Amino acid sequence: MRRCVGGISWATFLVALGFPLYFVLRKRLDTAHLGGLWFDILLTFPMAFYFATSHGSISELFIHSPKLYLLLPLLAIISAAAFMSYTVASKLLPFSLFGLLGYVEPVLMVAVALMLGERISDQQWLTYLPIWIAVALLALNGGIYLRRTQLSIKTQSRLDGSQ
Template sequence: MYKGIALSVLASMVFGVLYIFTPFLQPLDSEQTFAWRMLATLPFLTAFMWWSGDLNHISSIFKRILKQPTFLIWLIISSLLCTTQLWLFLWGPINGRGLQVSLGYFLLPLVMVLVGCVLYKEKLSAWQMAAVACAVLGVGHEIWRIGFIAWETVYVALAYPLYFFLRRRFGTDHLGGFWWDLCLILPVAIYLGFVHSDSFNLIINFPHLVFAVLGLGFLSALGLGSYILASRYLPFVIFGLLSYLEPVLLAFASMTLGERVESGEWLTYIPIWLAVVLLVIEGVLHLHQQQRNRRDLNLKLEQLERLKQEK
């Protein structure tokens, strides 16, 4: 499970860096940025899968398509669930709907915890229940402060849990499944990048965009790939609660860009930050207990070895 936790933390950190990185992509609009993100991410993801030895997952899914052509329908649905979220993440802030999208990311971990408890019968520890209570307080205050729930909020909060649940259900919860998610959306990305708009000439006129797009592809492959792998290694409850690390890091990233937490927002952020702190404390205590158990086990083995030698 520690591998999954490390991957989840890495993904959140990369998404925080990616948030600070986005100003370098101007003057690309949200659709152009999405198109180039898909086109640039796939090669880096393929290279990473080659390095990690996961390329066989791509061919295994292709063989499943040949044996069961209707399986392609699920892959298309999976691609749409995944890539529309990636598009919304870029579209929201550029079109003045960033608040509604961010509220969806606050609700998302709670929905994933609910899915884990109801569908997978996962149990919450005392520390995790305290973290959920803090998160409910923070999210509840944010909903009360805004006064409504927009469609962007609902889509983020519900589509991602459905996406991860169905990936486990259809056996595509690995990097190969994510590779196909990106591959199947390439026709849309090509249309948005080269037919709907002439972003290629825009990149020629702004040479810094070449390096910005390459950086976008690398960071996206690293962050999204780590996130996908974490969803495979972690129980739904832990995976959901760790997702709160991302909005915390995004808040700190926003502050580095000059934004400030308004007085009315503190009751949203403080409980959520506290929820993350509680999870960190539980992790440290669990690690300490494991090390203690390992020391006790080694001590007992040494004692048994001495008894054998004495006999």
């Protein structure tokens, strides 16, 4: 894969546009349930199988690392469980909160990577820091809104009880 400095990769662009479009489309078509997820998996399986088997280097990889016969299906189960959770969350959560959590996940992944010994170069901090600040401000704003809502409900219930 070709990388360019100061540019955006096609994969990033595809995910940034594809995921919101995918979930909006699922909600509009009323397939935002686990049955819809299984249908999506069935649609993508032939292409995934083709890519996995069409390159000779992959079969050689299995010959040299037979434990992959166990690890790859395990990875598929873990990935399917994660995507099922993601699908259920997209159905249960308000769309704005669901979208916000899409920003929190990468921040948490970077935090785990840092705990595992990964380092961020000085140049990369200019990218990570504003993102983390924005996510923190969004979380703070959500907390303030939640607190105000709870106080409003308590005040309203007191007023209703005194009448």
